[in-house]
Amino acid sequence: MGILDGKKALIVGVASKHSIAYGIADAFHQQGAELAFTYQNEKLRPRVEKFAEAWDSTLTFPCDVASDEDIEQVFTDLKKHWDQVDIIVHSVGFAPAEELDGDYVDVTTRGGFRTAHDISAYSFVALAKAGRPMLSDGGAMLTLTYLGAERVLQNYNVMGLAKASLEANVRYMAASLGKQGVRVNGISAGPIKTLAASGIKSFRKMLAENARRAPLGRNITKEEVGNSAAFLSSDLASGITGEIMHVDGGFNITAMSQEDPEA
């Protein structure tokens, strides 16, 4: 008896076993959902096919979210297997690496700004546009955001603006899709060591600072994000839409903590 029994979920954004989308897929499978996946490129295909098999799924589709044709094709192909889709998870974020290291005003460019917003924010409503005809009454969409949308974190730079746009997307999409019984929410996750986090300068220091200052005194895991995602996507959350839920050990409620050396 799982909270997602009978639900069909499309998960966009699995790239490795460290991915947040991996934690979400695992939790969804444990809760009884039937899964389908997209992968960004041919390089990721064998890996995602292997993961899908472990979760009793044979449904994997290529999709670069920069391409409207790719996104349309995903739902055309999915329609051959499923009449409707109950859940769509968007776990995708990208900005050119050079935008994420240094002074915001110095390193931000028009091209980098466009790419960050296209891939990290527009892609969520693009999935809704293409998926709308297949989304069931009682369906749910979910995306992953970060505290950088609300506060300034060093080096997060233009990704913070893209996440702010993504969080507004959650609210406007919730308002647009509510009449057809589809809920739209976001999870603002604490920092997790994933591919998207690798190569980020002083990421380890950031993880340590988060663990020190968070009320739970530790970093959160992709499994914990997965469980919260399963709840938000399930009928247990039938009254929740347009919401951003922080799954970050409480870090976002703090300012200075007693142990702060500067306190």
Ligand SMILES: NC(=O)c1ccc[n+]([C@@H]2O[C@H](COP(=O)([O-])OP(=O)(O)OC[C@H]3O[C@@H](n4cnc5c(N)ncnc54)[C@H](O)[C@@H]3O)[C@@H](O)[C@H]2O)c1
């Ligand atoms: N890791 C963290 O600390 C953290 C914290 C909060 C939010 N997030 C967000 O979680 C989401 C997942 O990131 P992650 O940390 O699991 O890292 P990840 O690298 O495992 O996942 C990022 C995914 O984005 C996909 N992607 C990038 N560009 C794409 C494109 N053009 N088309 C299709 N897919 C594309 C990648 O293939 C990958 O699957 C992102 O939105 C990220 O901003 C991450």
Ligand SMILES: Cc1c(CN(C)C(=O)CCc2cnc3c(c2)CCC(=O)N3)oc2ccccc12
């Ligand atoms: C936390 C944190 C993250 C993790 N996180 C919340 C993210 O949203 C990941 C964002 C991200 C987007 N695009 C790229 C990369 C990371 C690195 C590789 C690349 O080429 N492009 O990224 C940061 C970047 C700077 C500062 C903090 C962070």
